[in-house]
Every structure is written in structure tokens, then in C-alpha cells.
Amino acid sequence: MSPDPSGRRARVVMVEPALTQLTELTANGTHRLDRAIVAISVNPDLGTQVPGTLLPDYTDEIDGVRVIYYVTALRTITIVAYIEA
Template sequence: MAPRRAQIAFSDSAAKQLEDLTTERELHALDRTLVAISVNPEIGVLIPADGTRPELRQYTDEIEDVRVLYFITALRTVVVVAYIET
């Protein structure tokens, strides 16, 4: 049985950034990045914070030239994307 993937959700600002992606290359690169995060939500590096929750993580795929900031929900079943950079 394959491991369960986390669902991907977008904050309002990330959804707006997603709407602004126009090229097939950008969309493909983001898709590959989101698959990697959904398979292993803890793949991203924790961003130092003041102890507040949720903890933000940063995942950068230098090959695809994508950077995503996100947090994982308490049950680790949903990843909420807060920021997209391509």
C-alpha cells in the first residue's frame, strides 16, 4: 500500500500567486514541487520563529527554480501553501 499524500491547500495570497503563473514551465515546476511536499510534508526546512504555531517551512527546488513557504496542519494530512515564488 502506497503512503498517503497530504492534501494541498492554498492561502488567499498563494492562490492569487497561483493565478498569476502563466507559463507551462512555471505550472509544471510548481506541480512537481507540490507533489514532493505532499509525499513528504517535512521535506522543507523549518523557518526560525518566535515559538508561534503553525511552524512555517520553506522548500526550494533549485532545479525547477521554485520556492514555497508552507505549514503542515496538526494531523499532518493537509499542507497549507502560504507563498509561491517561481
Template sequence: MPTHHGPRRARIAFSDAAAKQLENITSESELHALDRALVVISVDPGAGEPLPGDSSGPALRQYTDEVEAVRVLYFVTALRTVVVVAYIEV
């Protein structure tokens, strides 16, 4: 019997700056809130709003969860298989 999987998730990668921010998060509740936001972005990389800017670099997006008080700036690779997190605010 075939198994039905949900939508394919994009892989999450962190910029050096975001990785340092991640290291500084020590609260279990903040980590949980960030994890929930990253799951949303990995399932739907277009979930965030595009940020205004020029076309010289990747198109940055912002995902904000007001309930969990999380803000993530990220960009998505061309094939939408990798989400690169550039900035984290918890």
C-alpha cells in the same frame, strides 16, 4: 489480489495570498515546476526546512527546488493531512 498503494499524500490547500499568486502564473513550464514541488511536499510534508520564528503561529517551512527554480513556504496541520501553502515563488 490486494493493490499496494504508495504513501498517503497530504492534501494541498492555498492561503488567499498564495491562491492569487497561483492565478498569476501563466507559463506552462512554471506551472509544471510548481506542480512537481507540490507533489514532493504532499508526499513528504517534512521535506522543507523549518523557518525560524516564534511559536505563536503555525511553524512555517520552506521547500526550495534549485533545479526547477521554485520556492514554496507552507505549514502542515497537526495531523499532517493538509499542507497549507502560504507563498509561492516561481
């Protein structure tokens, strides 16, 4: 993963379903998810497009984390819609 040359990271916001899922994670799951969210905030092009939607789906096979998200037009905010860890 190569970081954005500008050094900027997108702000990450979680919508209600993701917040609910977050409360059910263990400390280990939260730690693994945090690493994935940092990676997405630095490089929002990591995910692959969910067919029929505008939502990228990022899966980190090593950490066992999946995040479905949306990036705003100016790429300053990443909105997380779904998480698995």
C-alpha cells in the same frame, strides 16, 4: 526523496496570497510548482524551518521553485502560504 511508507499524500490547500501568485505563473511555472507540491504532499519534512515561525520553506534549486507552507497536526493537509516559480 523517499515516499511515505503508508503511500498517503496530504491534501494541499492554497491560501489567498498563494492563489493570487498562482494566477500570475506561466504554464511552465505551474508545471514546475506542481512537481514541488506533489513532493511536499508526499514528504512534508522536505522544507527547512523559517526562523521564528512554524512554517517550513521548501526550495527546489533545480526547478527554481520555492514554497512556504504549514502542515496540520495530523499531517493530512498541507496549507501553502507562498509560492515562487
